[in-house]
Amino acid sequence: MDINIPDSSLPRVVIVGSGFGCIQLAKSLRGKAFEVVLLDKNNYHTFLPLLYQVATAGLEPDAIAEPVREIFNGQPHFHFRMAEVLRIEPQHNQLNTSIGSLHYDYLVLACGSQANFYRNDELTRYALPMKTVRNALALRSRLLENSERALELPDKQQQLEQVNIVIAGGGPTGVELAGAIAELRDIVLAKDYPELPLKHMKIHLIEGNSRLLKSMGEESSRKAYHFLNQMGVTVHLNVLVQSYNGTVVTLSNGDTHAAKTLFWTAGVEGVVIPGLSPVSIGKGNRYIVNEFNQVEGYINVFAIGDNALQVLRDYPQGLPGLAPPSIQQGHWLAKNLVSLRQKQPLQAFSYVNKGVMAVIGRNRAVVELPFWYTQGFMAWVLWMGVHLLLLVGFRNKASTVLNWAVNYFSYSRASRLITQFQNIPVEAVTSVSGASLPL
Numbered sequence: 001m002d003i004n005i006p007d008s009s010l011p012r013v014v015i016v017g018s019g020f021g022c023i024q025l026a027k028s029l030r031g032k033a034f035e036v037v038l039l040d041k042n043n044y045h046t047f048l049p050l051l052y053q054v055a056t057a058g059l060e061p062d063a064i065a066e067p068v069r070e071i072f073n074g075q076p077h078f079h080f081r082m083a084e085v086l087r088i089e090p091q092h093n094q095l096n097t098s099i100g101s102l103h104y105d106y107l108v109l110a111c112g113s114q115a116n117f118y119r120n121d122e123l124t125r126y127a128l129p130m131k132t133v134r135n136a137l138a139l140r141s142r143l144l145e146n147s148e149r150a151l152e153l154p155d156k157q158q159q160l161e162q163v164n165i166v167i168a169g170g171g172p173t174g175v176e177l178a179g180a181i182a183e184l185r186d187i188v189l190a191k192d193y194p195e196l197p198l199k200h201m202k203i204h205l206i207e208g209n210s211r212l213l214k215s216m217g218e219e220s221s222r223k224a225y226h227f228l229n230q231m232g233v234t235v236h237l238n239v240l241v242q243s244y245n246g247t248v249v250t251l252s253n254g255d256t257h258a259a260k261t262l263f264w265t266a267g268v269e270g271v272v273i274p275g276l277s278p279v280s281i282g283k284g285n286r287y288i289v290n291e292f293n294q295v296e297g298y299i300n301v302f303a304i305g306d307n308a309l310q311v312l313r314d315y316p317q318g319l320p321g322l323a324p325p326s327i328q329q330g331h332w333l334a335k336n337l338v339s340l341r342q343k344q345p346l347q348a349f350s351y352v353n354k355g356v357m358a359v360i361g362r363n364r365a366v367v368e369l370p371f372w373y374t375q376g377f378m379a380w381v382l383w384m385g386v387h388l389l390l391l392v393g394f395r396n397k398a399s400t401v402l403n404w405a406v407n408y409f410s411y412s413r414a415s416r417l418i419t420q421f422q423n424i425p426v427e428a429v430t431s432v433s434g435a436s437l438p439l
Contacts, residue, residue, distance in 0.1 A: 107302065130265060
């Protein structure tokens, strides 16, 4: 059965995914001589840089998610279908999806990334990732329900083991999550659960490198470490999580930490759809692409964002899985699709690094721009401004500003609902998404 798409004489561009790059590509093709079909298993675009705030009760999901149909309302020759792509048949220029088959003239793969547990069955079973709205809600419920469960325990040590947190991964997501949980503990949980010894609750951040925020400069790494230390987060460097049985985290140096919760931000891998040649898959389970974002071995199949392994002179390991490369690739690819249609030479993609940033907590952030470095309160204000500008939709911007203002002046978090059961199977909350750290 074919997917019901209105007939058109225009060449069809099928985009798989609704992340930053997909949205930018589809927008950039507006008014061009193409029919655009966007496929995603969810009917909304998620602003992933603020996902950790949903996980720590700062925002509700609808503040960081925008329906795809709302974004492209009124755009001619655009169609959205909520579907999962099951297989690619490049010899027939066709996709097999959960709702039927679909022909394409040009295919763009931007399915994002998923948590990489490095084939560790224990971690796959017990660790909680943070890649989707569903993941974030599961994390939020786990944080709150741990405190509820701790009240049932008579022994203070058992109570602490119930509420202790271990976070694997000292990149932007891990650092931001650790800082947000520390604030949640000190500002909200301590007030909500005065019977618990939460001032002794441990938050461990585990990083395998010699410093945090490896993608940023050493000064930013040192400042992030200092901020987290001030907030009562214990940072472990040059060590990895070796195993976790749901109760005890064992590190590669032999240390153990009792905790009922392990949040996993230590690695991601691309999402690959069956059908393309195995030689097109590279490191990190990503599609190998050339300077025009064409997948190795194919002329009319492209990949952008976290799905693409694009090696440039300044990025020998491939572009980072952040929002800015995805957005720039989407914009650039739209130009090249026009050139390809008109049989004109394609232009090689070049990434312009406009800067990176990370927030650690209230009035604490680090920002690196090509012309300026700052940290502390000014960096925090700049971080908020940039994220508000990049949020999709006026309603999301207004809702986020209001929530931030209330949280800042009231020293509270309003979104403290337990919406999922503790010990929910990880496979039920693990899904596909894109990575992010926008600027």
